Amino acid sequence: MKSLKQITIAVIAILFGSALMAFVMPQDQKKAGPWEIPEKYQKMENPYAGDKSLLKIGKMLYSKHCKSCHGSKGLGDGSKAAQLETFPGDFSSDEFKKYSDGERFYMTYVGRDEMDSYEKKIPDEEDQWAVIMFVKSL
């Protein structure tokens, strides 16, 4: 009987300890580390730059493929964003605006970790650049 009481106390102590640990453990999403982008992509240029008609296409594709994580204005506040381990980034921030077209292309169509490659989901090259152009306009 004594051992049952000891076990009960031990279980309560573990549960109480776990509950306290929840306050100590980090709850926030990780901030994404720096991207290692190959030189080829750093120098890559957008062959469709200047074609404003692609912005509408880019917006349509962004809504379908990107909005759920990145949010409608690219602030990283989409409906699925909270489930990610890493903050998906704020496209309107100065930090993101410094990326070149080619670097954005690498991030989107090669990707890493939770940011999947969208090359197969958006297979057409013109459509791929249309998304890059729309993201840049945010």
Place this chain on the structure above:
Amino acid sequence: MKKYLVLILVMFFSFGLITAQDEEAPKKKKDRPVRSMFESSVLIDDQTSVIPVKNTLEMHIQHRFGVIKDNGISDLFGIYAPSANTRMGLNYSILNNLMLGYGITRINNSNGKMISDFQVKWNILQQTRKNTIPLNLTLYANMAIDGRNKDLYQPDTANLDYQFANRLSYFTQVMVGRKFAEWFSLELHFSWTHYNAVSAVIPNVEGYEHDVMGVGGHMRFKFSPQSSILIMYTAPIFIKGMAENEVVLNNWYSNFGIAYEVATSTHAFQMFVTTASGIIPQDIYMYNNSQWTKTEIRIGFNITRLWNF
């Protein structure tokens, strides 16, 4: 004089070379297929011309519930009716214009069939953005195997000795479609259905037909990047002069459906009301027993999920 003549000739040919190089310089841009005409390879009860990009696995989960008006609120408008039908299927795009697939369907009619279907879809022509090719042309074919137990299978094939071939049915369809605008796509199709074995009271006198042709079409009204309204209509074409029976037992009812579709990067979700209880096309063309005009309609949904490899 001779020197000047040579100089003039050299300059002339040089100019010719320069001109030739200039003419070669601009590259012709390749005309590419239009962006997605529909979001899934199925549209309510119809097939579409959509074939996902090469090396994509497409999964379908399709449900057709009971008739809405039969029990009303008692079975939540047919959603909890015991007669619900289900199909689960997998398709794989082996090329950008060729897809193979397999599906298994439960059809809760009086016999309770489990049907396996093997299918192939081929985009012969794809509409292009600059109208070099103005239309989509697609072929779809399937072969279905009625998987009922042998002893249950016999009553349906009266006066026939059991053969595996009696379980087979075939459906072939040719589709022609066009994406008229970003918000509107339309596809029309013609089909042929064949069942190897059908029920008969007196063979070749009174019974079901082995073959039927069909026509139909479906359209999409896309009103936001992710949302669309879909409409579908199909009808069997029965020509009495070509019938094999004097008294034909098939009902030959047409099928109508209207859906709301939401599509994301890897999913398409269609919620709809439709007439037919069947899911595979030959079953719908040959054995649909419900009529839209009598409000014999049911709720259904299709879920499509894509994985790229």
